[in-house]
Amino acid sequence: MSQGKDPAEVYRALGVTPVITASGSTTVYGGSKLRPEVMEAMNQASGVMVELGDLNRAAGEIIARLTGAEAGLVSSGAAGGLVLQAAAVIAGADPIKMDQLPNTDGLKNEIIIQRSHRFPYDQCYRTGGAKLIDIGDGRRCAPWQLEAAFTEKTAAVAYLFSPFVSRRGLPFEQVCEIAHERDVPVIVDAASFVPPRANLKRFIAEGADMVIYSGGKGVRGPQGAGILCGRADLIEAAAANGAPYQFVGRGMKVAKEEIVGLVSALQIFVDEDEEAETKRYNEMCESVVDAFIEMPGLRVTVEHDPYDYLIPHAIMKFTDGWNGPSRDEIVQAMTKGDPPIFLHTLGKPDELGVDPFNLSEQELETVISRLREELLK
């Protein structure tokens, strides 16, 4: 980086306004801040040619080691990994079937999913040729509903781990048990479920046959990379369906620099001190609490749990005693302000959050002072 030059200049020169992302790792607001060491590794990788099959295999071994899975593959984001999961369970590594995708006439193409796990990214499964078979009523699901859904066309059962997903569906281990009794694989989307780092090994250990994580979210690797891991035969099939080969995944190419960047990011991520990181996030959240604790009608707390707030968040609750602008007016004003600031709005409708994940200390100060201006209006 050149000394003294404002890095935001690269965007300003294009007429693009830099923003502050206090919503966590949100793709539309820039995703995550890439680790500088990863950029350095990608830079080195960019000037040297390699055979992609070789590189994919080597990267896969590292992913396997760090996830406890038999095998791994760098995919094009978690979303690209979902396409490959579908292709792998539907076509395997059979070139005749692979060539036929996304047309699945005559193939096993049904992926069973609890209604409460339907999510915007499940179109990626359909892109790979899957027909989604919904079970349950959107809030809960009984074991017999899963048992009744298997047919001779069942290719897999999908399971979603993500913040703010209903916890009243079938427990993961029970889904694995029921599916495995029928020799059907369980495929998992845990794209945004790290950190905690323990989640990198958790789902494989609990019985998942394939798991996808985003490489560009909590891991802070290349924004366009994903981490696919799982059973050796399924990962081999996923790789066969993807780039550099000309099958359904070819449109989701991963560059050699991104593969190198991803394994570098993943190794650094795993080696990091999670306790120290959590402590730092906690302190950042506490400074938000301290700033607004005295505001009448506002309740500010630090939330941290294994479901919705995987890292500490500062959550402001607008109680009945609140007399200032509405929560939505504040969200709007922050978004339209200078600089534009995006807050965490996934929680309850009367709550607003600050996720410290993408914030420097200086950006946090800006978030607090801008929030104070808007709250006091």
Ligand SMILES: *Cc1c(COP(=O)(O)O)cnc(C)c1O
């Ligand atoms: C973010 C996300 C994805 C997509 O991840 P990318 O790495 O951005 O492709 C898929 N599934 C879920 C549940 C996500 O949260």
